[in-house]
Amino acid sequence: MSVAAVRLRAGGWFSPGARKSNTWSSKKHGTATLPKRAVKPARNKAANKRQIGIGELLVATVLLTLRGLGWALGVISVVALLGGISLGLVYGYRGLTSSAHFAVSHVEIAGNNQLSVSEVLNLSGVAVGANALEVSLGDVSRRLQGSPWIERATVRRVLPDGVAIEIVEREPFFWVKHGESLYYADRSGTPIAALELGRFVSLPLLLLESELDPNWRLLEEWMRAVERLEFPFGFSDIAWLRVEDANMLRIYLEDRGIMIDFDLSDWRVHRGILGQVWEDLRSRGELNSIERVTVMSGKAWVLAQGS
Numbered sequence: 001m002s003v004a005a006v007r008l009r010a011g012g013w014f015s016p017g018a019r020k021s022n023t024w025s026s027k028k029h030g031t032a033t034l035p036k037r038a039v040k041p042a043r044n045k046a047a048n049k050r051q052i053g054i055g056e057l058l059v060a061t062v063l064l065t066l067r068g069l070g071w072a073l074g075v076i077s078v079v080a081l082l083g084g085i086s087l088g089l090v091y092g093y094r095g096l097t098s099s100a101h102f103a104v105s106h107v108e109i110a111g112n113n114q115l116s117v118s119e120v121l122n123l124s125g126v127a128v129g130a131n132a133l134e135v136s137l138g139d140v141s142r143r144l145q146g147s148p149w150i151e152r153a154t155v156r157r158v159l160p161d162g163v164a165i166e167i168v169e170r171e172p173f174f175w176v177k178h179g180e181s182l183y184y185a186d187r188s189g190t191p192i193a194a195l196e197l198g199r200f201v202s203l204p205l206l207l208l209e210s211e212l213d214p215n216w217r218l219l220e221e222w223m224r225a226v227e228r229l230e231f232p233f234g235f236s237d238i239a240w241l242r243v244e245d246a247n248m249l250r251i252y253l254e255d256r257g258i259m260i261d262f263d264l265s266d267w268r269v270h271r272g273i274l275g276q277v278w279e280d281l282r283s284r285g286e287l288n289s290i291e292r293v294t295v296m297s298g299k300a301w302v303l304a305q306g307s
Contacts, residue, residue: 101160102132108164114149114199115169123147124155126163135163148193173223174206187223188216205240214243218264222249230271232278248296256288257305263296270295277302 105128109120124140137155144153144167154166170192172184182205183191189206208214226235239254247265252258263270274293277300281287292303 103161104128104130104132104163105161111167113169124165132157132161172201175203176206204235204238207242212243215246222264222267258290259292261294273300
């Protein structure tokens with residue numbers, strides 16, 4: 001067996017499953033020759049190039065122009081639509097804000113005790129007849145809270161023709177001396193506003209030294225107890241009270257002419273002692289003859305007038 005035959009059987013140039021026309025026969029040919037590959041003629045690239053005519057160029061130009069006009073028309077349509085909507089909103093808003101249907105005809109005011117209805121209305125700046133939709137709720141609230149008497153204010157519209165105002169006032173609890181003038185003050189002794197003849201409320205005068213730092217927690221607890229009538233006197237009976245030190249109060253009851261020195265450090269126990277002494281003096285008819293009562297350190301001392 002020749003070398004060529006071995007190569008053929010081993011799957012060299014020709015595989016066993018090749019077509020008949022590609023098989024090699026040693027009987028017809030004396031020597032082994034390779035099959036000739038078919039050579040495809042080379043294409044003429046220049047000949048195959050498409051020739052673009054003037055007509056095709058014009059058609060392409062027209063199509064591109066129409067496409068560009070389509071985009072432009074689309075943009076113009078969207079802009080016109082948005083402009084129409086905006087214009088409609090503007091005219092609609094003008095119509096609403098000029099309509100007599102929304103003219104303010106009433107203002108509801110709640111929470112005022114120190115301030116009168118007319119004072120709150122003037123502070124708010126809300127005018128009857130103004131359009132309710134044009135009232136700036138934030139501006140009205142800020143104007144109201146500019147008053148020293150108003151701690152906070154809530155304003156809302158009551159459509160179609162109303163405005164509601166609810167305020168929380170600062171509560172005057174004492175008079176305090178500030179410079180040469182008397183001021184209303186809150187529970188912590190902070191001045192609110194100067195005393196006015198048109199707004200006169202009789203309150204206890206709080207005397208507090210500037211360098212003194214009272215125990216405000218105990219003082220607040222004591223005040224709450226007096227408000228609950230847990231003492232034999234109320235705030236309406238107190239002409240003035242002085243903070244002697246952090247825990248000591250001096251209270252003057254003008255109608256009875258009695259001075260009370262009261263220790264706040266254990267005020268619940270001292271409240272019970274004062275109540276027992278007070279009831280004993282009242283039962284014996286000696287209450288009006290007492291000048292001073294001192295309650296401190298778990299004990300009580302009574303000083304009679306003229307003693």
